[in-house]
Amino acid sequence: MKRFPPALTGLTGFLHGADYNPEQWLETPGVIDDDFRWMAEAGLNAASIAIFAWSSLEPEEGRFTFGWLDDIMDRMARQNMAAVLATPSAARPAWLAKAYPECMRVNARRERTAFSERRNHCYTSPIYRDKVRRINGELARRYASHPALRLWHLGNEYSGDCFCGLCASAFRTWLRHKYQDDLDALNRAWWTAFWSHTYRSWEEIDPPDGTIDWDANARFEKSVNGLLLDWKRFSQDQILDFMRTEASAVRLHDPHTPLTTNFLGLEHRFDAARFAADLDVASWDSYPAWHVHPGDTLTACRAAMEHNYFRSLKGGRPHLLMESAPSHSNWIAGGKPKRPGMHVLASLQAVAHGADGVAYFQWRQSRGSAEKYHGAVIPHANTTDTRIFREIQDTSRRLARLSGIAGCGTPARSALIYDQENQWALDGVHGFKDSQWRDLKKYAETCVRHHHGLWRSAVNIDVISMDASFSPYRLLAAPMLYMLRPGVAGRLESFVHNGGTLVLTYLSGQADENDLCFLGGFPGPLRALAGLWAEETDCIQPHETQALRFTPGSGWDGVFEAEDFCQILRLEGASALAVYENGFYAGTPAITVHPQGKGRTYYLGARTGTGFLDAFYVQALAQAGVPRLIRAPLPLGVSVSSRTDGVVEHVFLLNFSPEEAVLDLRGEDLTGDDGPLPDHQTLAPYEALIAHRPLRD
Incomplete structure (x- = not known):
């Protein structure tokens, strides 16, 4: 594996920055001078700016006021800081919302949103797209050649869907294109003969309810799963097309500066791929909700999974952690500050899993409004004499010492399939609940x-x-692969026959891309590969x-809850590794293995704990x-990952436990x-230790 080029133009080493909102402080003398002096003391080399600054950039339609931003960009250039310049589409000015109400989103109840909040515009609205193109174009024309500009930041956390008439009309056009103007094909794909839902005209199709939970009194359609899926696909395509509209306005004046946008994590319900x-x-x-739940191991594991997901989007090219909380977040239940050491540890976890940059929301706490109590580098007390500021400085020093790792890849021989359309399909399934009607599916939690x-x-x-391609991997975990899009089953068969190990679970291979159940027994097209028939599913x-x-003789030991x-499995070539203990199906297979070709398929018929x-x-x-990075078992709470340039392997030993941990490193x-490092290395609570060795074969 070779080194990747820098994520930002002209930046060597790691990005270390923060969201900076100087437009909030233009009338407060001395604040901006303090900010730039303190950013230098903190060791920051980048700042994201203008994310929510549209009303300060265009206070009236067609009247632009860039003077304050000119000053900020010039200060950044003089301080050799990288400007991550945002397009401000996520929060439109009041004048725009009042003059052009069609730009505001309509919710699932078909109510037009008033001017409020952020990220609640209509992605379809031609007027809104025109206004966004204009402000983006003005920004790109003015700053394309500015020496501080290193990265364009498109929008902010794209998300949501709109149910207005414009979107409904665009949805029908999208459907006509997808189904090649064949309404009968749509009716077959959506199984509309159920409950007399057959459509005879494209105009009869309306957007669905749009919420996840089943409600017998819903005002809009929730029972046609194919409609729900296609609506999610359409909404995502509208966001993608909107992002392309933003990018094209920038590229008209700046064809070279790299582009990014900041995604949210697994809760986004959004296919970043x-x-x-x-x-x-x-x-x-x-x-992450650090310290909110007993122990931080699962919290750290989920954060690692999300870093692995975003790194994998670009074929392993390093990604950026664009926002993280220097201390607490006011959007997280619990709202606990990070314990001493956790900030540095979480920042280095990002680097360990492939990030070439760590940045924060926010640099300075706002005096008012919704995020005034969100953690920041500079608090309301307006001082750097804080524990948080010293931890930011410590992070800067650690990143500087590790600068040679920037650009290194993360070679992986194992992969986990987490698929957003599969999540959508499972969200829409009615059933699989407990006696209190609580949803048991929990796909994201299962993947974690x-x-x-x-x-x-x-x-x-x-x-x-x-x-994605399966060929780089030796083991592929595919929990709850409920939906199989065309061609996936065949590629999984090739993966196994060529020597791969596949792990399947309950609720796999049950439906196609339209959420139509496969006929002939589950796991559908994977039945021969798994060597079994999942005859029934018991909800415990x-x-x-x-x-x-x-x-x-299975090779494993023990009894597990x-x-x-719990699926009742009938073997068709597979061998049982574990059996059930209780109930009418006691003694029947619970865990199986089925060798085929040069590989094997495991099937986990029951949900178990970690x-x-x-x-x-x-x-x-x-x-x-798949070789381990460290041969000996890891203490609970400790993780190991690596990055390499193809010559040297950089190994990250991270302790997410509040207790000391001792690692057995003999022969490493x-x-x-x-x-x-000694044969037995002690890690202090929340310690990150980075070691190096020649790359192993």
Whole structure:
């Protein structure tokens, strides 16, 4: 693996920056002077600017006031700081919303949003697109050649859908294109004969309800799963087309400066993979709920999974952590400040999983409005004499020492499939609930659990969609792969026959891309590959207990609790590794393996906790020939990952536990800043240790 080029034009080493909102302080003497002096003291080399500054850039339609931004850009150039210049489309000015109400979004109840909040504009509105093109064009024309400009930041956290008449009309046009003007094809794909939903005219089709939970009294359609899926695809395509509109206005005047946009994490319900080809670098905003739940291991695992996902969007090219909280976030339940050491640790976790930059929201706390209590580098007290500021300085020093790692790749021989359309399909499924009507599906949570098993096994992990290439990997985990788009089953078969190890679970191979159930028994097109038929699915209720026990000779030991889902499996070539303990299906297969070609397919018929998955993946990875980065087992709370330029391997040893941890490093040949690491290395609570060695074969 070779080194990738810098994420930002002209930047060597790591980006270290923050969202900066000087437009909020133009009338407060001395603040901006303090900011630039303190940014230098903090060691920041970048700032994201103008994200929500439209009303300060164009206070009246057609009247532009760039003087204050000229000053900020010039100050950044003099300080050799990289400007991440945003297009301000995420928050339109009041004059625009009042003059052109069609620009404001209509919600799922078909109510037009008044001027308020942010990110609530209509992506379809021709007027809004025209106004965005104009402000973007003015910004690009003015700053394309400015020495501070290093990266364009398109919009902010694109998300949501609009149910206005413009969007409804565009949806019908989108459907006519997808189904080649064949309404009968749409009716077949959506199975509209159910409940007499057959459409005889394109004009009869309206957007669905748009919310996830089933409601028998919903005012708009929620029962046609194909409609729900196509609406999500359409809405995403509208956002992508809107982003392209933004980019084209910039590219008209600046064809060279790289482009990015900042995504949210797994909760976004948004397929960032669709956007990757239009971006030069992927970036995302990470706000883990540190210290809110007992222990931080699962929190750290989820953050690692999300970093792995965004790194994987561009074929392993390093990504950027565009926003993170220097301390607490006012949007996270619990709102706890990071404990000493956690900020540096979380920042280096981003680097460990492929990030070439760490940035914060926000540089300075706002005096008023919705995010005034969100953590920042500079607090309301207007001082640098804080624990947080010293941790920012420490992060700067650590990033500077590690600057040679920037651009290094993250070689992974294992991957987890997390697919957004699969999430949408599962969201729309009515059923699989407990006795209190609580949803048991929990797809994202399940993927995090499987990622935990891989993460605890000391291997690098890519997180990919089902459309990505499987060929780089030796083991592929595909939990709850409910939907199979055309061609996926065949590619999974080739992966296994060519020597790969595939891990499938309950609720896999059940429906096609329109959420039509496969006929002939589940897991549908994967039935022969799995070597079994999933005949029934039992939803385990809160008052019930179920367990699975490994069989003698399986290679695994122990009894593990099962929860939520237990499928009753009929073997058709597969062998049972574990059986159920209780109920009318006691003694029947729960976990199976089916060798085919040069590889094998595991099928986990029951949902289990991380204890089982951790033990399972250690052995499955070893059987698949995926080498561990550290041979000895890891203490709970410790993670290991690596980056390399093809010659030197940089190994990140991270302790997310509030307790000391001792690592067995015998035979690992690792060298730290102070020389070779000992055979038994102690990590302090929340410590990050980065070591190096020649790249292993």
